[in-house]
Structure formats: C-alpha cells, structure tokens
Amino acid sequence: MLEQLEALYKEALAEIENVQNTEALHEWEIKYLGKKGSVTLMLRSTGQLPKEERAAFGQRANTIKEALTEAFAAREKAVQDAELAQDLEAGEVDVTLPGRPQPTGGLHPSTQTFRELYRIWGDMGFLVYRSRDVETDEMNFSLLNIPEHHPARDMQDTFYTTEPGVILRTHTSPGQIRSMRELGQNGTQPIRVILPGMCYRNEQVTSRSEMQFHQLEGVVVGKNIRMSDLKGTVTEFARRMFGKNARMRFRASYFPFTEPSMEVDVECFLCGGDGCKMCKYSGWLEIAGSGMMHPVVLRNGGYDPTVWSGFAFGMGPERMTILKHGINDIRLFWSNDLRFLEQF
C-alpha cells in the first residue's frame, strides 16, 4: 500500500506541473484531493492495514496530502496570474483611438427665436412676465372688453375644459390684466413687460395654421404714453430684429381691447420690398397686432384711464421663424421630427 501511495504521489505531482488552466486545475483537485479523490480514499483505508503499519502509513499519507495541497495552491496562483496576463493582453485598451462622441441636443427653433426676442426686449427695458396657459373665460375675453356673444370671439374658437368658465387661453392678452394687476400695485406703478407663451385655438390644422402656437405680448402702461411711443418702440424692435434699415408700415385695424388699433408690417427683408414669394408679392410682412390700451382694459387692470395710458402689441414668434428660415409648413414645429429640428 505504501508503494501504491508513493506512486500516486509522484503521478499527482507530475500531473499538476502540466496543468495550464483553471478547468484542468479543478479536475486535478477532484481526482486526487476531492471527497472521492484517490489520495483521500487512500487515507481513509488506513484502518484496513495491520495495526503495526497503520501509524507510519497514516503519517506518510498525511504528509503527502499536505504537500499536494501546497503544490495545488502554488499551481493555482501561477495559472491565475497567467490567465489574468492573457486577459489584459487580449482586452488591451488603445488609448489612441478617438473617443465616442456624446450627442448633444439642440434648441428648438421657437426657443431660439424666443431667446432672441427676450434679449432685444430685455435690452429695451422690458421684463418677462409669465402668465398662465389655463385661463378663465373672464380674463381671456370679458375683462379685455370682449363680452359674451361679441363677434370677436368667433375668430378665436376656444378649447373649453369640463370646469365651467375655465379655458385654454386663445391669446396672450389675458396676461395684460394679470400683469397690470400684479405689477401695477393698484394702478400706481408704470409697467413695461413682455408676455411669452403658448396659445390654443380650435383651428383646422393645415400647413398655415396650428391649434397651438406661441405669442409674445407686450404691455406698456405709464403717464403720457402715446401712439408715437407705440410706433417708435415697435420700429426700434424691428430694427434690432430684422436689421437697422427695416422699414415699417402701420395699418388701421380693430381689436376690442385697443383703441385705436393697428397691424404692424415690416418691409420684406428677403426682397427689400420689391415683392417675392415670401411676402406674396406685396413687399410687406405682417409681424404684429397692436394698439393703444382701451380705457375699459386699463380700468380692469386697476388703472385710472384719465391719468394713465398705455399700448399693447401681440406678435407670433413662429411666424417670424417661418419667415426667417423659409419654412413652408407650420405643423413641423410641434411634430417632433428630428429631420426638421436638427437643421437648427
């Protein structure tokens, strides 16, 4: 038996020297040192030997087991090191390769236009006043001198909510009342604000009209504010927005909340007034509705119209963006088509 044990020892030692990977290592361990491994079984059979041989055999078997366990540990370490080195070599990082670009988002064309508008109006001393999208019928119409059944309501087909009297604003003009009431301090302080935001109308959606669109309203209230202030302010804006030679045209118009009222046109900046497709061969582009604030509106905003006066205007940023970039379909603005958006 002792000879058998020594032969086994030699064989095991020889074998482990040739083990090259974790898998083979594992097999070797099972074969010799596992529960049913040959060395283990050999040790267990000590009891079957004649009494006088047992002690010597047991001692030797234990020494061999220890030696093999050590040999295994040493081999295990060597195999692991080799495998790690191999992995590192195979998965080597090439630091000279170009990095993966992080795609960055862009600003929506309407956001870009708004930022330009904020900059220009901000430079001209206007505050940005944020007014709500969900409005009351009263703010959107009645307080702006548009009573129920007034034909002007027909032109702004309205989205109603299930809450009586609560609607989606059809224009930014209700912000006139809100800003006057909040900033005017009971009609004692002058104000100069712009009101940007989304408006909603139940429009037939076509390439020329959407059921949601932005407006930028302007409101100025003070003492001795006159029509010439309105014309001068809007002209100054147009020069900053469209170029210092921009020519203006004011056309009489009608809004229930301004008196007198006028549409503001700027000379077509594409053809210089000669007439082209963009201005429909008229030489002019309409950029805003405007007028002197109606006394009823001033009063509803908390001001005494015999002491205070003011003007207001409302412009469509999408229209400006369309004109600027020659966009031919307004639906592109809210359809989230990246092929469109990525061009800006």
Ligand code: PHE
């Ligand atoms: N609220 C008007 C519209 O939506 C525009 C406007 C604003 C006209 C302010 C005059 C003064 O058509």
